[in-house]
Amino acid sequence: GAVVSQHPSRVICKSGTSVKIECRSLDFQATTMFWYRQFPKKSLMLMATSNEGSKATYEQGVEKDKFLINHASLTLSTLTVTSAHPEDSSFYICSAREMVAKNIQYFGAGTRLSVL
Amino acid sequence: AQTVTQSQPEMSVQEAETVTLSCTYDTSENNYYLFWYKQPPSRQMILVIRQEAYKQQNATENRFSVNFQKAAKSFSLKISDSQLGDTAMYFCAFYAGNNRKLIWGLGTSLAVNP
Numbered sequence: 001g002a003v004v005s006q007h008p009s010r011v012i013c014k015s016g017t018s019v020k021i022e023c024r025s026l027d028f029q030a031t032t033m034f035w036y037r038q039f040p041k042k043s044l045m046l047m048a049t050s051n052e053g054s055k056a057t058y059e060q061g062v063e064k065d066k067f068l069i070n071h072a073s074l075t076l077s078t079l080t081v082t083s084a085h086p087e088d089s090s091f092y093i094c095s096a097r098e099m100v101a102k103n104i105q106y107f108g109a110g111t112r113l114s115v116l
Numbered sequence: 117a118q119t120v121t122q123s124q125p126e127m128s129v130q131e132a133e134t135v136t137l138s139c140t141y142d143t144s145e146n147n148y149y150l151f152w153y154k155q156p157p158s159r160q161m162i163l164v165i166r167q168e169a170y171k172q173q174n175a176t177e178n179r180f181s182v183n184f185q186k187a188a189k190s191f192s193l194k195i196s197d198s199q200l201g202d203t204a205m206y207f208c209a210f211y212a213g214n215n216r217k218l219i220w221g222l223g224t225s226l227a228v229n230p
Binding site: 032034038041042043044046049091093095103104105106107109110 | 149151153158159160161162163166205207211213216217218220221222223225
């Protein structure tokens with residue numbers, strides 16, 4: 001099956017610093033990638049949808065200046081949490097939609113962000 | 117608005133037995149896709165099974181099968197011969213091209229007991 005690689009798996013940072021999370025589709029091209037946030041024992045909350053070569057579409061209530069998304073190629077999207085604060089601590093998951101079977105999303109293993 | 121409802125927050129089953137997880141959805145679309153994803157303790161989201169709404173035949177993947185009732189807007193997942201490795205959160209999800217994003221249920225936590 002299609003593989004999505006997400007790095008880092010765990011990051012601890014100080015309040016006020018920025019953190020970048022990478023999401024790569026390893027064996028397929030993804031015109032669309034998604035970034036989710038998941039709270040403990042909860043469902044996935046979509047933060048934004050990114051399309052290769054264009055600006056990301058953010059869900060209501062998500063600060064686009066705080067969560068910067070770049071989708072520079074068909075295999076790479078990045079999420080940068082700028083000026084992180086303890087309330088940004090969470091589990092972030094990326095997902096990529098395969099071009100051929102456009103209705104299937106494959107997921108990265110997630111990133112646990114802890115802001116001290 | 118399109119919604120997905122999973123009415124069972126938690127379930128348990130004995131190893132080797134069969135369990136059914138329920139999912140209902142609401143949509144006015146005629147062409148759409150339904151999914152079951154599994155999230156084990158590792159938190160890696162894994163696609164279990166997919167159903168295309170225009171197909172009447174229920175999808176099957178080894179021990180996993182669905183009961184898709186389009187008129188009732190129901191999409192249940194049956195796990196046969198449950199294994200300890202099936203212990204996970206199971207999410208039902210819906211996709212229609214007009215919305216271009218997955219709509220998620222709240223999940224069912226399944227515990228397989230030895």
